[in-house]
Amino acid sequence: MQPYGHFIGGREVPAKESFEDLNPYTGDIFSLAARGDADDANAAVEAAREAFPIWSQLPPAEREKVMLNAADLLEENLELLREIIIDESGSTITKARGEVLYSASLMRAAAGESRRLYGETFPNDKPHRLSMVIREPMGVIAAISPFNAPLSLLVKMIAFALAAGNSVVSKPSEETPVVAVEFAKILHQAGVTPGAYNVVTGFGSDLGGALVEHPQVNGIAFTGSTSTGVRIAQSAVKSMKRMQMELGGKNPLIVLKDVDIEKAAEIAAVGAFFHGGQICMSSARIIVEEEIARPFAEALAKKAASLPLGDLRDPKTAYGPVINQRSLDKIQAHVDSARAEGAEILSGGEVHHGLVFKPTVIWEPPRTCAAWCEETFGPVTAIVSAKDFDEAIEIANESDYGLSAGILTNDMQRGLSAARRIHCGAVHIGMHSFQSDAMAPVGGIGMSGFGRSGGHYSVEHFTELKWISMELGETPNPF
Numbered sequence: 110m111q112p113y114g115h116f117i118g119g120r121e122v123p124a125k126e127s128f129e130d131l132n133p134y135t136g137d138i139f140s141l142a143a144r145g146d147a148d149d150a151n152a153a154v155e156a157a158r159e160a161f162p163i164w165s166q167l168p169p170a171e172r173e174k175v176m177l178n179a180a181d182l183l184e185e186n187l188e189l190l191r192e193i194i195i196d197e198s199g200s201t202i203t204k205a206r207g208e209v210l211y212s213a214s215l216m217r218a219a220a221g222e223s224r225r226l227y228g229e230t231f232p233n234d235k236p237h238r239l240s241m242v243i244r245e246p247m248g249v250i251a252a253i254s255p256f257n258a259p260l261s262l263l264v265k266m267i268a269f270a271l272a273a274g275n276s277v278v279s280k281p282s283e284e285t286p287v288v289a290v291e292f293a294k295i296l297h298q299a300g301v302t303p304g305a306y307n308v309v310t311g312f313g314s315d316l317g318g319a320l321v322e323h324p325q326v327n328g329i330a331f332t333g334s335t336s337t338g339v340r341i342a343q344s345a346v347k348s349m350k351r352m353q354m355e356l357g358g359k360n361p362l363i364v365l366k367d368v369d370i371e372k373a374a375e376i377a378a379v380g381a382f383f384h385g386g387q388i389c390m391s392s393a394r395i396i397v398e399e400e401i402a403r404p405f406a407e408a409l410a411k412k413a414a415s416l417p418l419g420d421l422r423d424p425k426t427a428y429g430p431v432i433n434q435r436s437l438d439k440i441q442a443h444v445d446s447a448r449a450e451g452a453e454i455l456s457g458g459e460v461h462h463g464l465v466f467k468p469t470v471i472w473e474p475p476r477t478c479a480a481w482c483e484e485t486f487g488p489v490t491a492i493v494s495a496k497d498f499d500e501a502i503e504i505a506n507e508s509d510y511g512l513s514a515g516i517l518t519n520d521m522q523r524g525l526s527a528a529r530r531i532h533c534g535a536v537h538i539g540m541h542s543f544q545s546d547a548m549a550p551v552g553g554i555g556m557s558g559f560g561r562s563g564g565h566y567s568v569e570h571f572t573e574l575k576w577i578s579m580e581l582g583e584t585p586n587p588f
Contacts, residue, residue: 119303150319160304165274176220178299219268237582246274248327259285269567286310353560358512380541402494410455430464440487
């Protein structure tokens, strides 16, 4: 059992106090991680502030080189990082491997953005004046990342900010601290300026306020629950910090009657049950035209019941445990309340073993129950029928969330119409609601947050525009 410290100023800093980082599948202690406090947060911010003028003034080619080096090192350390992700977050080997490789692709995408901090000139009504706009890095960004994709979501949050010349202090989930520290070591090995990327680990109650309220933190990137995001936003707005918030979702998947039912059920199963539904973009609300609704529900329930749940290092295993007992209790409560309110449980509905919950399909729950309205964050999806296409859109838009959606149809006209009419940050035609792309603008509306991450959208969010004007001739005196 290896103890881990923080990573501040280009080196690992021993922990003053530690906590147990548990393996959610076995329940064993995976590591001892540093439990940070306000002093640790302040030290990390100070290191980032000192590194900022050095890192931000490097030629773009130098930052690009560091990012490309880091991408190569991520791939070279694939086995190490994969094993940490499996043991620390309960991921399957397939998901963990994919996460490392996707993180490398994110670093390469960010590397290219270091050269694209474009400005512009614009015409001016005063002929003696030249006006231009330049884009500059903001300063220090505090990045607070979740447990469900502990490497790739962290990398997506910070890679583009670093490429733009910002420095970063990262606070990973207390459920998955080790992979963040290992990634910091990789970035340091890749050549990042010491202090340009720092990691403090521990609990939000000890570190969150110190980072969010720190006067030398210029921006906040947060991915996590809506309730936590609201608290962070309320605190950060007091000092007018720029925020990018990717929060919860209760994402709709619309299934129209022209689809192949079996194929649609297979797609829906991936959207609903990948990583045990612990994905903010998972397909948790499925709305099916009534002509095929029950046959589709039965096909999905059959598919759910067939998913293999076992050894996380077996490539055939569909998914593993939820992250902790608190999460499991919430999942069970949502299923039990739906059943009590008259819904039919077509598959699952109970624990498989340990923290592994059976893949669960709920048929026709009341559209006011928790399983339909609230983010369950587990392997549970609920199905309701809609009399036609228009009613399906209306039901999809009933949620306060607005992160992602999918629509399964062979009618591209109706697919595109749905994409325009569903209120959310992304709609995927011919696929479930869970998609990712390094260059795409990911984010939501309503209670799913604000701001976008990915590609140049991240760069734009965490840079400032500055208007510069230059007098080219004699300026008329107005007095």
